[in-house]
Amino acid sequence: HILNRGPEWFASIGSPPRSTGTRIFCVSGHVKRPGNYEVPMGITFRELIFDHAGGMRSDKPLKAIIPGGASAAFFTDQHLEVKLDFESVAQAGSMLGSGGVTVMEEGTSMVWAALRLMEFFYHESCGKCTPCREGSSWLVQTLRRIMAKRGRHEDLDTLTELCKNIVGRTICAFGDAEVAPILSTLQYWRHEYEELIEAAEAAELITPEPALARH
Numbered sequence: 001h002i003l004n005r006g007p008e009w010f011a012s013i014g015s016p017p018r019s020t021g022t023r024i025f026c027v028s029g030h031v032k033r034p035g036n037y038e039v040p041m042g043i044t045f046r047e048l049i050f051d052h053a054g055g056m057r058s059d060k061p062l063k064a065i066i067p068g069g070a071s072a073a074f075f076t077d078q079h080l081e082v083k084l085d086f087e088s089v090a091q092a093g094s095m096l097g098s099g100g101v102t103v104m105e106e107g108t109s110m111v112w113a114a115l116r117l118m119e120f121f122y123h124e125s126c127g128k129c130t131p132c133r134e135g136s137s138w139l140v141q142t143l144r145r146i147m148a149k150r151g152r153h154e155d156l157d158t159l160t161e162l163c164k165n166i167v168g169r170t171i172c173a174f175g176d177a178e179v180a181p182i183l184s185t186l187q188y189w190r191h192e193y194e195e196l197i198e199a200a201e202a203a204e205l206i207t208p209e210p211a212l213a214r215h
Contacts, residue, residue, distance in 0.1 A: 015042030019085030023096075027053040029103035030060070039084070046080040049103055060105040064188075068097025070117050071177030073184035074110070094184070110189040111196060114181045115143040121178035129170040135162050136178055143182075146193060149200040156193055159186065 002010045014020040019041040025048060028034045032054030039048060045065060049055065056062055065075040067082075073094040075082070082092045089096050104113065122136040139162050145151050163179035170176070186193065 014040050015083060015085040015088075018087060023084075023099055025084070025099045025101050027101045027103065029101075030057050030062075030105040030108075031055065031103050032057050042083050042085045044081050044083055045075070045101075048084060048101065049080070053103070056103075056105055058105065060107055062103060063106045063108055064104040064110065064113070066100070066102040066104075066181075068095045069100040070120060071095075071180055072097045073180040074113075074188065076188050094180075109147075110185040110192050111143065111147055114185045115140070115147055117181040118143055118178065121174070125174065125178075129172075129175060131166045131169040132175040132178070135166040135175070138162055139179075139182060146196050146200075149196055149203060151193075151197040151200050153194075153197055155197065156186065156190070 010022075011020045013022060022038050022040050024036050024038045026036050027048065031049060034053065037048065037052045039052065045067070049062070049065075062077045062080070064077075065079065066072055067075055067079075067089055075092065075094060079092055082088050084096065086096055118136065118140050122140045125132050125136050127133040139159065142151075142155050142158055142162070146155055159182055163183055166175045166179055168176065
């Protein structure tokens, strides 16, 4: 089509001046029709997910969207009207990245989602930069502890501080990318972290003290 109609025709599609033409988005997760969809830049997340990918796979409502691959900050159901163009997504606090859109339904643990992505980043870190190498290790350990209901409230501050000490302190952008899932889930679903921590503290309160050995 571009060869037949010319670049001006292609540039007239989408959301000028920067987000023109079409783009292929890979929609995965809890949707009826996961797959690759070539759509004009500038349609909304709602149109992509519900008109093209068929909407949610069950009667559970949409809870979260990863808009541009693993290194993109999470969106909520309040972002469905955000346009799929570079400017709009950036203004909303994330990025289009690779165009990998992951949809999660209500009932999905956001702490679990952040942990799974962080385990991937920890595995893929080349280890050259200390903030990324050591920081990703501590982030995984802390998230695993919280997920296992062995966390403490101070772990939330630890996660935030670890992320701050990684951003802007690595040679490549990998360090900045790996903290996006944690910071965004803390921003929108902090209560899920707190619930797991409170469950850990409650379990500790009812755990009986070990009996003293008799001599």
